[in-house]
Amino acid sequence: MSGERYNPREMEPRWQKVWADRQSFVTRNDDPREPYYVLEMFPYPSGRIHMGHVRNYTLGDVVARFQRAKGKNVLHPMGWDAFGLPAENAALERKLNPGAWTRQNIAAMKKQLQSMGLSIDWTREISTCEPDYYRHQQSMFIDMLEAGLITRKKSKVNWDPVDMTVLANEQVIDGRGWRSGVPVEQRELTQWFFKISEYAEDLLSALDGLTEWPDKVRTMQRNWIGKSEGLRLRFELVDSPLHASNIEVFTTRPDTIFGASFIALSPDHPLTTALAADNPALSEFVAECRRMGTATQAIETAEKRGYKTPLMVKHPAVEGAVLPVYVANFVLMDYGTGAIFGCPAHDQRDLDFARKYDLAVKPVVLPPGADAASFAVDDIAYTDTGTIFHSGFLDGLSIEDAKKAAAAHFAARSVDGQPQGQIEVNYRLRDWGLSRQRYWGAPIPMIHCEVCGTIPVPKKDLPVVLPEDVSFDKPGNALDHHPSWKHVQCPQCGAPAQRETDTMDTFVDSSWYFARFTAPHADTPTIPAIANRWLPVDQYIGGVEHAILHLLYSRFFTRAMKATGHVGLEEPFKGMFTQGMVTHETYKSEDGRWLSPEEVRFETLEGQRQAFEIGSDSLVRIGPVEKISKSKRNGTDPDDILKVYGADAARWFILSDSPPERDVEWTEAGVEGASRFQQRIWRLVSDTVELTARSAGTARMAADAEATALRKIVHRAVHNVAADIDGLRFNRAVAQIYELTNALIRSAGLVTASPGARLAALEEGVTCLVQLIAPMMPHLAETCWSVLGKHELVADVLWPAVDPALLVDDEVTLPIQINGKRRSEITVAKGLPSAEVEQRVLSLDEIIRILDGKAAKKIVVVPDRIVNVVV
RNA sequence: GCGGGCGUGGUGGAAUGGUAGACACACCGGACUUAAAAUCCGGAGGGAGUAUUCCCGUGCGGGUUCGAGUCCCGCCGCCCGCACCA
Numbered sequence: 001m002s003g004e005r006y007n008p009r010e011m012e013p014r015w016q017k018v019w020a021d022r023q024s025f026v027t028r029n030d031d032p033r034e035p036y037y038v039l040e041m042f043p044y045p046s047g048r049i050h051m052g053h054v055r056n057y058t059l060g061d062v063v064a065r066f067q068r069a070k071g072k073n074v075l076h077p078m079g080w081d082a083f084g085l086p087a088e089n090a091a092l093e094r095k096l097n098p099g100a101w102t103r104q105n106i107a108a109m110k111k112q113l114q115s116m117g118l119s120i121d122w123t124r125e126i127s128t129c130e131p132d133y134y135r136h137q138q139s140m141f142i143d144m145l146e147a148g149l150i151t152r153k154k155s156k157v158n159w160d161p162v163d164m165t166v167l168a169n170e171q172v173i174d175g176r177g178w179r180s181g182v183p184v185e186q187r188e189l190t191q192w193f194f195k196i197s198e199y200a201e202d203l204l205s206a207l208d209g210l211t212e213w214p215d216k217v218r219t220m221q222r223n224w225i226g227k228s229e230g231l232r233l234r235f236e237l238v239d240s241p242l243h244a245s246n247i248e249v250f251t252t253r254p255d256t257i258f259g260a261s262f263i264a265l266s267p268d269h270p271l272t273t274a275l276a277a278d279n280p281a282l283s284e285f286v287a288e289c290r291r292m293g294t295a296t297q298a299i300e301t302a303e304k305r306g307y308k309t310p311l312m313v314k315h316p317a318v319e320g321a322v323l324p325v326y327v328a329n330f331v332l333m334d335y336g337t338g339a340i341f342g343c344p345a346h347d348q349r350d351l352d353f354a355r356k357y358d359l360a361v362k363p364v365v366l367p368p369g370a371d372a373a374s375f376a377v378d379d380i381a382y383t384d385t386g387t388i389f390h391s392g393f394l395d396g397l398s399i400e401d402a403k404k405a406a407a408a409h410f411a412a413r414s415v416d417g418q419p420q421g422q423i424e425v426n427y428r429l430r431d432w433g434l435s436r437q438r439y440w441g442a443p444i445p446m447i448h449c450e451v452c453g454t455i456p457v458p459k460k461d462l463p464v465v466l467p468e469d470v471s472f473d474k475p476g477n478a479l480d481h482h483p484s485w486k487h488v489q490c491p492q493c494g495a496p497a498q499r500e501t502d503t504m505d506t507f508v509d510s511s512w513y514f515a516r517f518t519a520p521h522a523d524t525p526t527i528p529a530i531a532n533r534w535l536p537v538d539q540y541i542g543g544v545e546h547a548i549l550h551l552l553y554s555r556f557f558t559r560a561m562k563a564t565g566h567v568g569l570e571e572p573f574k575g576m577f578t579q580g581m582v583t584h585e586t587y588k589s590e591d592g593r594w595l596s597p598e599e600v601r602f603e604t605l606e607g608q609r610q611a612f613e614i615g616s617d618s619l620v621r622i623g624p625v626e627k628i629s630k631s632k633r634n635g636t637d638p639d640d641i642l643k644v645y646g647a648d649a650a651r652w653f654i655l656s657d658s659p660p661e662r663d664v665e666w667t668e669a670g671v672e673g674a675s676r677f678q679q680r681i682w683r684l685v686s687d688t689v690e691l692t693a694r695s696a697g698t699a700r701m702a703a704d705a706e707a708t709a710l711r712k713i714v715h716r717a718v719h720n721v722a723a724d725i726d727g728l729r730f731n732r733a734v735a736q737i738y739e740l741t742n743a744l745i746r747s748a749g750l751v752t753a754s755p756g757a758r759l760a761a762l763e764e765g766v767t768c769l770v771q772l773i774a775p776m777m778p779h780l781a782e783t784c785w786s787v788l789g790k791h792e793l794v795a796d797v798l799w800p801a802v803d804p805a806l807l808v809d810d811e812v813t814l815p816i817q818i819n820g821k822r823r824s825e826i827t828v829a830k831g832l833p834s835a836e837v838e839q840r841v842l843s844l845d846e847i848i849r850i851l852d853g854k855a856a857k858k859i860v861v862v863p864d865r866i867v868n869v870v871v
Numbered sequence: 872g873c874g875g876g877c878g879u880g881g882u883g884g885a886a887u888g889g890u891a892g893a894c895a896c897a898c899c900g901g902a903c904u905u906a907a908a909a910u911c912c913g914g915a916g917g918g919a920g921u922a923u924u925c926c927c928g929u930g931c932g933g934g935u936u937c938g939a940g941u942c943c944c945g946c947c948g949c950c951c952g953c954a955c956c957a
Contacts, residue, residue, distance in 0.1 A: 005909095216875055216952080223874065223953055230957080251957060264957090304955080330955040340957045348872080349955055428956055547952080609897085656895065657883055665883070669896060677895090679909090735885070735894035742894090815890040820938045822890045860937045866889045868937050 006682035008646025012779040016117055024795050025119040027075050029519070029530050036072035037534050038063045039514055041542030041550075042079045045105040046086060049112045051582035051628055051654075051666055052543065054638050058651045058776075059579060059660055059730070060541050061118045065775035066725045068119070069799040075534055077517040078113065078120045080106050082129035083506045087440045091472045098440045099468045102129055112639060116647045117778050119795065124520045128509035133516065134442035135463030136525035137508060141445060142456045143564040144194070151193050152454070155433055159187040164476040166437040186290060191435035192444060192502070196556045200225050200427040202570075203555055212575035214661070217547040224548050226428025228252050231407050232337065234415040235263060235313035238322055244271055246415050247313060247325065250336030250426060254410070255402035257317050258391035259343040259364035261354060263325045264306065268333035275309055275327075282307055282327065289329045304353040305329045316410065316420060317392060328353060336426055345377040355379070364391045365399065432553060434505045439470060439478035441503030449490035449497035457499075458491050464499065477501055510550055511557035514540075514572055526566045535567060536574040544578040551576070577728055580663040582654070584634040586623035589613055594633040595620060597668070598640075625665050636666060648777035649674040655776055656734040678780055681741060681773065685784040687748050688766045695759055706750070707757040708806075713743045714765040715806035721772045722799060730776075737772055744769060768800045816841055817868040823850055826867070834861040841867050 019025060040060035043053055064076035080102075087098035106127060113120070126133050144150050158167040160177035167177055167184060177184055196203075204225045207218045230252035237245055247263055265272050267289040276283035285307040306326040315321035323341070330349055331340055344354035345363040354361055363377050365386040372389050388394045393409065394402045410421025435444065443464040445457040457464055467485045470478040479485065480501040490497035512525070518534040519527040542550075551573070558572040587595040600611045600620050611620035628635035641650050653674035658664040717740040724733035744765045750758065767788060774781035774794045785794035809830055814837070816824040824846050828837055838859045841847055851871060858870040 219875055220952060226953095226956065228956070249957080253957075328955095330957095332956065335956045342957085347957070349957080426956080544951085659884080662877095662884095667883090667896075670883085673896060676909090683910095731884070732894085738894050813890095817889080817938070820889095820936095825890075858937060860889095862889065862938095866938085868889080870937050 004686075006679055006780065006783065008648055008678070008779065009643070011783050012115070012117060012646050012648070015779045015782045016114060018782070018793070019117075019119070019795065022793070024793065025076065025121050026123055027073065027077075027121045029533075031073040033071060033073040035075065035534055036067040037075045037518075037537045038067065038539045039075075039077070039517070039537045039541070041540075041546060042081050042510070042513060043109065044081045044084060044086070045102055045109055047105040047108060049109055049638050051635060051638060053113075054116065054650060055579055055582055055654050055660075055664065056541060056543070057113065057116060057118055058654055059577070059728070060539075061116075061120075061651075061778075062655065062725060062730060062775040063539055063541075063728070064119050065778060065795065066722075066799075068795070069771070069775070069797065070722075071798055074119075075124075075517065076118075076120055077124040077126075077520070078118070078122065079124075079126040079513055079517065080109075080128065081506065081510050081513075082106065082127045083441045083503075083509055085438070085440070088438065088472070088478075091478075097468065098470075099129065102440075103127075112642075115639075115642050116651070119778070124517050126513060126516055126520050128442070128506075128513065129440070129466075131463040131465050133513075134466075134509070136516070137442050137504065137512070138445040138457070138462050138464060139459055140512070140525050140561065140564060140566060141504070142459060143566075144560050145456060147560075147564050149195055149560050149563060151195055151431070152190060153193060153431075154188045155191045155193070156186045157189050157191075157437075159185045161185055162475070189435075189437070191433050192446075193431040193433050194556065194560070196432045196553070197427060197429050199556055199559055200227070200429045201425075202559065203429075203552065204427075206555075206571060210571065210573075210576070213573075214576065214578055217544070217551065217576060217578060220547045221552055224429065224552065227425060228427075229423070229425050230254070230336075231403075231410065232422045232424040233257075233316065233341070233410060234418065234420050235316060235323070235341070236415055238312040238314060244274075247271065247339050248337045249339045249341050250424060251341060253343065253346065253403070254406035254421065255388055255391075255394060255397075255399050256343040256346050256364050257341070257406055258394065259345050259362045260315065260323060260341045261344055261360040261362065262323055262342045262350075262357075263313055264328035264331050264340050264342055264353070265309075265325065266331040266333040266338040267327055267329065269327070269331075269338045271311075271339075272327050275311075282309070285327065304349060304356060306353060306357060308357070316413075324359075326353075326357070334430060335428065344381065346381055346383055348381040348383070351377065351379070351381040362390065364388060364394075432505075432507075432556070434508055435502040436505055437477045437480075437501075438503050439466075439472075441506060442466070442509065443479070444500045444502050444504055446500040447488060447490060447497050448500065449493065449495060451495050452490055452492040452497075454500075455490070455492060461491065466503075479503065507549060507553050508557075511554045512561060514554070515558070515561065515567055524566075526561070528565065528567060531566070532568045535569055536572050539575040539577065540573040541577045541579060543581075547578060577661070579660050580658065581627045582666055583625045583663050584628050584636070584666045585625050586632050586634045587611060588621045588623055590618055590621070594631070596633040597636050627663075628666070641671065645671050645675050646678075646779070648780045649678055652677065652734070652777050655730040657731065659731050660728060677738070677741075678777065680745065681769070681780065681784065684741065684745050684748060685766055685770065685787055688762055689787055689789075691748070691759060692763060695756075704757055706747075707761040710743065710747050710758070710761040710765060711803075712806045712809070713740065714761070714768050715802050718768050718772065718800050719802045719807060722802075725775065733772075734776070737769070740765070740769055740772070770794060771797065771800050812864045814865065814867050816844075816847065817866065818847075818850055819870060820868060823847075830864055834863060837861050837863075837867060841869065 038060055040056045064074050068074045082102050087102050090096045090101045091098045128134060160167050160180050162180035162182050163177060176182060204222060204227055207221055210218060230250055231254040233249050233251060233254065234246045237247065267286040272286060276286055306328040309325045309327060311325035312322045313325060315323055342350035342353060344351040344359060344361040346365055351361065361377055363375055365382060366372055366375055366389045367382060367384060367386045385399060388397045388402045394405055397405060407421055407423055411419050413420040443466055445462060445464045446454055447457060448454050467482055470482055472478055474481050486499040486501050488497055488499055514537055515526050515531050515535060518531045554572050558567060559570050561567045562570055587600050589595055595613060599614055601614050603610050611622050613620050626632060626634060649671055653671040654664060657670055717736050720736045721733045724736065747762055770781050770784045771794060781794045811827055812830050813825050813827045815822050816826055826841055826844065828840065838861055854871045856869050856871055860868040
């Protein structure tokens with residue numbers, strides 16, 4: 001037996017079948033054990049899994065299998081984020097039916113995932129493109145609409161005038177449609193919105209409670225929500241044309257009001273629009289600003305430009321002073337009030353603008369230590385701390401105090417019957433527009449009736465099923481073009497009416513799938529009691545690219561589901577983990593073609609690794625390690641790797657090489673190493689079984705020192721590996737397992753001489769080793785487990801119990817430092833009093849020699865850790 | 872510009888303020904073999920020395936400490952996110 005190699009290709013499908021037949025990973029909601037929910041972000045069914053998926057699902061599977069071994073009732077489901085643009089593109093480019101294309105991809109990817117040996121409960125599989133799923137989403141949409149969480153308003157979209165379609169921002173390249181190549185227009189459409197902005201404060205403050213999330217993600221969300229506290233300030237117009245008598249601005253720097261030298265309006269401000277109506281020059285300026293607006297990258301470098309209007313406002317704090325009103329290209333309509341006051345001395349943009357249009361630059365914040373008489377601002381605005389000066393009643397105050405004083409001052413005055421200044425909190429976060437003028441998405445369950453208005457589809461008529469007999473011959477939304485689908489009778493008055501043909505943003509689909517998994521076959525969106533028992537997800541794992549939108553939307557949606565009675569909690573994900581990317585070397589031929597790893601072979605010549613193109617044998621340039629991408633062709637197909645090395649080797653390698661939050665470089669050598677390690681374990685297990693068989697009947701002797709030493713190593717490894725898996729430090733867990741394996745192999749070589757206690761310790765160690773590798777290399781572990789003569793599955797066995805007595809040593813080896821440099825060491829009984837340690841150290845021959853008669857000034861003894869002699 | 876992170880051998884990376892480089896990959900040497908693969912044993916941060924051993928070493932410069940990769944201050948470099956947000 002020991003001569004045979006372990007054959008993953010044969011064993012892996014076999015165990016996958018055993019797990020499936022025994023329903024090993026089917027999770028019951030009424031299982032009394034403590035629940036544990038681990039979830040990886042579900043994939044978009046593009047057709048094939050990639051290395052990022054392999055990493056993501058391996059990480060999750062280790063957690064799932066480990067928690068199962070710890071006795072938890074583990075929920076580890078999988079589904080498909082199945083709506084989205086690529087299906088429509090496939091329809092356009094290859095004349096495929098989006099639904100058929102998607103379902104075929106799902107089938108292929110499911111097979112691939114299953115070949116990875118993931119411990120997934122496939123009975124809970126869901127796919128967002130099936131009416132079974134989205135009918136509940138439609139029903140919740142109606143609930144949320146009725147609860148006032150959804151609104152309908154006009155909003156700008158990118159419109160491709162040739163394809164007659166709305167484009168996502170990433171489909172706009174240099175201001176042009178990605179397919180048509182024509183300039184994109186901004187169009188106003190009436191669209192549905194989730195009122196996420198009403199939850200801005202809650203979503204922000206609750207971040208503090210998400211202690212098991214990466215700081216990076218929390219910070220990104222915080223910035224995205226973008227809270228800023230300031231003052232809404234009203235400036236009286238000198239003349240009041242056009243029904244307006246004042247201009248409202250938002251500022252976070254009311255302390256600098258005495259430095260104000262102009263007012264700037266957004267090109268989209270209502271007052272601008274009114275002024276432009278009979279002013280062609282202004283309306284041309286506005287149009288120009290809009291054209292700039294689409295080319296997002298140009299914004300950073302765009303010059304500050306303005307148009308001076310005939311309007312003037314009164315300075316709110318300086319009697320008799322007036323300020324000019326400009327329309328400026330850098331003022332955003334959808335933040336604050338769409339108007340600002342410019343204080344050039346203390347804001348870089350305002351300064352750039354003021355220099356261009358020759359406006360006053362009056363410093364009002366004096367830097368510490370600067371001279372009030374001579375301090376001036378040149379080309380760099382002063383934005384640091386200081387003392388307010390040249391500012392009337394604010395003089396001498398700190399910035400913070402001046403902000404408060406200004407707020408109080410303006411609150412007490414009134415303009416047009418309203419306070420001149422009001423404290424206001426603004427958020428960058430805007431409402432979540434969920435309408436997509438797209439076919440392949442969940443239909444929004446609304447009906448437009450000329451008589452009754454826009455009304456929800458009655459719940460009894462749900463789902464509003466997406467028709468799959470569609471044609472993509474015409475540009476635009478295929479759903480809108482369907483000959484019959486949108487024509488319905490109004491459910492209220494019976495008159496002919498039209499369905500809403502917009503579909504929901506796919507982010508809606510992914511904002512609640514984690515809740516659906518808890519009761520995937522229920523005929524309501526959730527069964528609240530069950531959802532509440534499973535949620536929040538204990539450990540959610542995915543890429544950092546979803547750090548903002550998906551996670552924020554899910555956090556909002558969970559709150560909305562709570563408000564509508566579908567769950568009883570607000571935060572969906574207790575633990576969040578963002579994995580790093582999978583990278584690979586890049587290869588380029590001499591004539592500049594990217595080569596895939598399969599097209600390259602390597603040789604080591606005089607210690608130098610060189611690459612050659614297979615076939616032509618011409619030299620290949622080995623390029624930098626980069627994220628795996630199609631364009632650079634530096635990816636390996638997971639299928640090929642699984643076929644050659646097996647799932648376990650791939651899993652093991654991807655866990656072993658880097659901490660999971662960092663990028664990992666996929667290397668052939670690395671996965672080969674994993675494969676070799678697999679064989680070492682297999683040999684160790686086989687040898688142990690053989691030793692046991694040969695020594696049958698030999699009397700067991702009492703434990704000797706050797707046996708105890710081995711047992712200590714084993715128990716320590718069990719303890720440490722558990723702690724490392726718990727902390728998601730898989731690379732360290734792997735290192736621990738390597739050390740244990742090395743120790744066991746060494747000891748297996750010694751056992752032959754004297755069986756008995758040592759063999760028993762070896763057997764215990766090997767049994768534990770198999771259990772330790774089980775979460776990571778589950779197929780190999782099952783094979784070893786059965787060879788060890790166990791009858792149950794290792795997947796069903798509890799994590800080995802650690803004997804605490806074996807974790808402590810009765811002796812410790814302390815390093816001895818002289819002046820902080822390690823010079824020697826001493827082995828003493830654990831817990832030996834410091835005074836005694838000190839005495840023994842000083843009487844060591846070696847220490848006496850090094851000290852060479854010099855007296856120790858001080859001796860630091862850190863019990864059971866280290867000794868430092870200071871001379 | 873703002874925010875976050877990271878700098879340790881040839882490489883990926885270990886290291887509650889306490890022996891820097893665990894473990895692995897790659898490499899080198901040896902054993903086995905007709906040979907290769909596989910496997911096993913051994914070596915290895917840099918420098919000096921036959922050697923016991925000594926000196927230097929965690930991006931750079933300071934500081935705190937008996938003791939700093941780790942903490943503090945100031946730089947340099949790289950990566951990521953957001954960005955005309957008033």
